[in-house]
Every structure is written in structure tokens, then in C-alpha cells.
Amino acid sequence: MENGKLTIDPAFTVAPVNRRIFGxxxxxxxxxxxxxxxxxxxxxxxxxxxxxxxxxxxxELGVTAVRYPGGNFVSGYRWEDGVGPRDQRPTRLDPAWRTIETNAFGLNEFMTWARKAGIEPVMAVNLGTRGLAEAIELLEYANHPGGTELSDRRVAHGAGEPHDIRMWCLGNEMDGPWQLGHTTAEEYGRLAKEVAGGMRQYDADLELVACGSSGRSMPTFGAWEATVLEHTYDVVDFVSAHAYYELEGDDVASFLASSVDMDLFIREVVATADHVGAKLSSPKRINISFDEWNVWYLKKFQQEGSPEEWTVAPRLSEDAYTALDAVVVGSLLITLLKHSDRVTAACQAQLVNTIGSIRCEPGGPAWRQSIFHPFALTARFAQGEVLDPRVVAPTIVTAKHGDVSVLDAVATHDRENGRVAVFVVNRHPSESVAFSTDLRRFGDVELAESAVLGGEDLYAVNTMEDPDRVVPTTFDSAKVVGGALEAELPPASWSMFVLQTS
Structure with missing residues (x-):
């Protein structure tokens, strides 16, 4: 058995927990x-x-914001097609996913859903096949109270009140050769600056996201961000980052350490953004919207290829997530929280069925995938300020990431309610870790709640027939002794401990 220790101090603050991270x-x-x-x-x-x-x-998942309507889809999307009487909306081909788009669901339906779900809408505009004119027309339709042709059209469509969408993404993955309208950093940066400037003439207080790289492995990574931000630094608030991870072969150790790559990605984008800010002598700070991240078995999806026939809503990438996948998702959430000072928005992609935390069947039930649980628990209990724990633990060798710590951890401190939440992953594929956390700086503490995922059957999944096969269990062995939280972390596991202070 390995041994690991965390020291947590209320002075080791990173930033307040930004609820947009749970998008x-x-x-x-x-x-x-x-x-x-x-x-x-x-x-x-x-x-x-x-x-x-x-x-x-x-x-129940605790989602706070949702980015819509894409994704690759947005680069060929005409927003006007999805508003107005349904029987008058055109049916079109979507080349991004080779499907038929009926446009039965559009902007106003999404906003109705968003209100019922209690989430903040984040809207993406098409900069693949469209530009400034279409973006500001969408903004006026969505946000202007009334008295103009576009805002009155929205009212006539049944949405009397403006949608007041505050956060907007300027296109999607424009660095990707797969993207409709794929372009260079120079061309995209010029267009994004033009669109952002135009949108701000309508509303100076919008929050705007420039497209960053589609992944850290992109050949233009770094150079793309630098060029785009040199154009847009003064008119945007965020640069985006996208990352997906998957188990490759039987390399469980590298998969469990996926957050090492995410951590480097964030640090490198921050360094690039700050470099541009220094070059421009700007006091402004650009933050990261990590608006696509998840475990996604992309290689399998790519091997299967696009549907041969054009159909409506085919089953695409409906991954059945394992307990191991849930551990990795929990670890990625830990990394996002650790960077709360610069990652101030994030969106797990996607929400339902397609690489989703939720699965459902037509006319049938809906159920929680394994990855639902670490997200829901983190969203629920990560409150107050993010604390950066000092970790002392052995390392494990991985093929993709080199030597990494067997422990990955973060904590949050809710001073108002006197609660400390500790989130920790044991990355070792086969060894338990005798884990202790020094909590003496918080005074008297007692364990209020705990949960653990992973351990024995790493490849178990939740299904329609057995929707609760992978669920968190209470950590019976955890205890607080002499100002320290002690527990034995199972191999390849994600755990959460909520402590009440006095």
C-alpha cells in the first residue's frame, strides 16, 4: 500500500468557486x-x-450554464431557420454530422428549456459560413426589448421578454481542418475582432469568447492563441480551450493521469495570453472558457465514420461510460477547480445521449451515466473558495505523461457555512493509498459526508436495465483523528469528503 498526505490551510486560497465551471x-x-x-x-x-x-x-446534475447550439454544428447553422412557426421552418442538411436538421427546436425553445432547467444560456455564433451581419442580427433578435423589426419578430414568435444572453462564443474550433469554414489564425482573428466590435456597439457589457485551439496536440497550438489574441485582446474576455480524453488500449495509468495534460494545457494558454497582454502593455487579463471537455471515445467514433444515409437524429457517440471513466471525469473537475483563478467558465460536452452524463430512450426512461456522479457531487459541495492543498505522495510512471503523483486533489472552503470539501483521486491502477489530510488549521472538524467511486469493477457501466450499477458509496473507513482526516483510497478511485468545522 502507498502512503499520501495532504495539508490544507484556509490561507492557501486560489479563487472563489466560479459556478460557471459547472457548465x-x-x-x-x-x-x-x-x-x-x-x-x-x-x-x-x-x-x-x-x-x-x-x-x-x-x-440534479447541478449544471449552471449551457453552451448552445454547437460545436461543429454551429459553423453551418442559420439561426433564423429555428424560429417562428414550426410548420414554416425549413428542413436542411447538416454537413457537420451528416444529418437532417428539422429545425423543430431552435433558439426560443432552447431559452424555454434553459429557464425550466435553471441554467444560464451561453450562445455560439456562426463564424464558419457567416459573419458580422448575422451575428448582430441574432443579438438584436435575442436581446433587444422591442420596437425594431428583429426584436418585434421575436415577440411575434411568442418570446415577449428579451432573452438577455450575456455570454457569446465567437465561432467554434476555427483552427480545425474538419470545421466548416476552417481558416487561419490571422483570418479568424481579424473576423473575430470585427464581430466582437460590432456586438459591443449594441451592448458593451457582453462577455465574449474567442476560439482557442481545439486541443493541445493541434500543430498550431500556442501560435494560434497568440495570433488570435493579438487581434482580439481588447474586445474579448475569454479564449476557449477544448480537450477530450479516452482510454487507449490497456494503458489505464496514462488514462488516470489525463488531468496532467489538461493542467499543462491551461498553464500554456494562460502563459500565451499573458505574453500577448504584456506585448500590448494591457492591464487586462484574459481568462479561459474551457467550453468543451470530457471523456470521449473519439477514435471509435472516427472509425465508425459518418452515417451513410442522411437521417434525423441518428445515434452518434452514445458512449456507455465506465466507473474508470467517472474517476477520470472527477480528476478533470479537480484540475478545473485548481485553476479557478483563470478558468472561469467550463462546459462538459455534452449533456444528454451524445457523450452525455445523461442517457435516455425514446418513449422510455432516462438514467444517470457513471460520469454523472462526480460532476453532481462536485457541483453540489464545491462551495466558497478553492484551496490548493500541499500534496506529498509517491509517483507512478505513465507512458504518456511520465512520472506523476498518485494523488490528485483539491479542496474548497465555505467559510459562511463552516464546511470544507476535499476531492481526491488515487491514480494508481492497482494499489490502495493510505491517505491523510492535515486539517488542524480549521479547528475542530467532523466528517459530515463522504463518497467513493471506482475500485473493484472499473469497467462496470449503467444501463437502462441496470441504471444504478455504478453509484457512489459511503466511505465507511474514513475518520477524523487528532485533526487529520484518514482513509484508505481504493485503486483507481475518486473520493469526496465533506467536513464540518466549528
Whole structure:
């Protein structure tokens, strides 16, 4: 058995917990929208065709913001197609996912869903095949109270009050050769500056996100961010980052250490952004919107290829997530929290069915995937300020990331309610870790709640027939002794401990 120790001090603050970190992503891809959040005729559907069972799970998941409508989909999307009377909306081909888009669900339906789900909308604009004119028309339609052709059109469509969308993404993955309208950093930076400037003439207080790299492994990574930000630094608030991870072969150790790559990604983007700010002698600080991240078995999806036939809402990337996947998702959340000073928004992609935390069947039930649980518990208990624990632990050798600590951890401190939450992952694939956390700086503490995922059956999944096979269990062996939290962390596990201080 390995040994590891955390020291947590209320003075080791990083930043307040930003609730936008617990965002998600809804794209017109596969069955995320049609047959996911929207299924008229389902036994739980309301008058707007929104699945009530899915809405209940979204609320339980603790999602705070949702990015919409893409993703790759947005680069060919005409927002006008998805508003107005449904029987007058055009049906179009979506080349991003080679599907038929009926446009039965659009902006106003999304905003209705967002209000019912209690989430903040984050809207993406099409900069793949469109530009400034279409972006400011969408902004006026969505946000202007009334008295203009576009805002009055929204009112006539049944949305009397403005949607007041505050956060906007300027395109999606424009560095990617797969992207409709793929371009260079120079060309995109010029366009994004133009669009951002135009949008700010309508509303100077919008929060705008420039496209960063689609992944740390992109050949233009770093240079892309530098060039784009040299154009847009004064007119945007965020640069985006996207990252997906998957188990490759039987390399469990590297998979469990995926957050090492995410951590480097964040540090490198921050360094690049700050370098540009220094060059421009700007006091402004650009933050990161990590608006796509998850475990995604992308290689399998790519091998399967696009659907041969154009169909409506085919099943795409409906990964059945394992307990091991849930441990990695928990670890990625730890990394996002550790960087709360610069990662001030994030969206797990996606929400339902397509690489989703929630799965459902047409006319049938909805259920929680394994990855639902670490997200829901972290969103619920990560409150107050993020604390950076000092970790002393042995290392393990990984093929992809070199030597890494067997422990990955973060803590939060809710001073108002006197609660400390500790989130920790044991990255060792086969060894337990005798874990202790020095809590003496918090005075008297007692263990209020605990949970653990992982351990024995790492490849177990939740299914429609067995929706609760992978669920968190209480950490029976955990205890507080002499100002220290002690527990034996199972191999390849994610754990949470909530402590009450006095």
C-alpha cells in the first residue's frame, strides 16, 4: 500500500468557486436535442415537448450554464431557420454530422428549456459560413426589448421578454481542418475582432469568447492563441480551450493521469495570453472558457465514420461510460477547480445521449451515466473558495505523461457555512493509498459526508436495465483523528469528503 498526505490551510486560497465551471453543452448532434432534451409525445414531456425526466436529472446534475447550439454544428447553422412557426421552418442538411436538421427546436425553445432547467444560456455564433451581419442580427433578435423589426419578430414568435444572453462564443474550433469554414489564425482573428466590435456597439457589457485551439496536440497550438489574441485582446474576455480524453488500449495509468495534460494545457494558454497582454502593455487579463471537455471515445467514433444515409437524429457517440471513466471525469473537475483563478467558465460536452452524463430512450426512461456522479457531487459541495492543498505522495510512471503523483486533489472552503470539501483521486491502477489530510488549521472538524467511486469493477457501466450499477458509496473507513482526516483510497478511485468545522 502507498502512503499520501495532504495539508490544507484556509490561507492557501486560489479563487472563489466560479459556478460557471459547472457548465454543460447542448449541440444538435445525434440525439442530444431530438430524443434527448426534446421529445414531444414522451410520457414525461410537457406542453413544450421538453422531457420532464431529463429536466429533473439536469437539475440534479447541478449544471449552471449551457453552451448552445454547437460545436461543429454551429459553423453551418442559420439561426433564423429555428424560429417562428414550426410548420414554416425549413428542413436542411447538416454537413457537420451528416444529418437532417428539422429545425423543430431552435433558439426560443432552447431559452424555454434553459429557464425550466435553471441554467444560464451561453450562445455560439456562426463564424464558419457567416459573419458580422448575422451575428448582430441574432443579438438584436435575442436581446433587444422591442420596437425594431428583429426584436418585434421575436415577440411575434411568442418570446415577449428579451432573452438577455450575456455570454457569446465567437465561432467554434476555427483552427480545425474538419470545421466548416476552417481558416487561419490571422483570418479568424481579424473576423473575430470585427464581430466582437460590432456586438459591443449594441451592448458593451457582453462577455465574449474567442476560439482557442481545439486541443493541445493541434500543430498550431500556442501560435494560434497568440495570433488570435493579438487581434482580439481588447474586445474579448475569454479564449476557449477544448480537450477530450479516452482510454487507449490497456494503458489505464496514462488514462488516470489525463488531468496532467489538461493542467499543462491551461498553464500554456494562460502563459500565451499573458505574453500577448504584456506585448500590448494591457492591464487586462484574459481568462479561459474551457467550453468543451470530457471523456470521449473519439477514435471509435472516427472509425465508425459518418452515417451513410442522411437521417434525423441518428445515434452518434452514445458512449456507455465506465466507473474508470467517472474517476477520470472527477480528476478533470479537480484540475478545473485548481485553476479557478483563470478558468472561469467550463462546459462538459455534452449533456444528454451524445457523450452525455445523461442517457435516455425514446418513449422510455432516462438514467444517470457513471460520469454523472462526480460532476453532481462536485457541483453540489464545491462551495466558497478553492484551496490548493500541499500534496506529498509517491509517483507512478505513465507512458504518456511520465512520472506523476498518485494523488490528485483539491479542496474548497465555505467559510459562511463552516464546511470544507476535499476531492481526491488515487491514480494508481492497482494499489490502495493510505491517505491523510492535515486539517488542524480549521479547528475542530467532523466528517459530515463522504463518497467513493471506482475500485473493484472499473469497467462496470449503467444501463437502462441496470441504471444504478455504478453509484457512489459511503466511505465507511474514513475518520477524523487528532485533526487529520484518514482513509484508505481504493485503486483507481475518486473520493469526496465533506467536513464540518466549528
Amino acid at each position: 454543460s453543452f447542448v449541440e444538435h448532434m445525434g440525439r442530444c436535442v431530438y430524443g434527448g432534451i426534446f421529445e414531444p409525445g414522451h410520457p414525461t414531456a410537457d406542453a413544450d415537448g421538453l422531457r420532464g425526466d431529463v429536466l429533473d436529472l439536469v437539475r
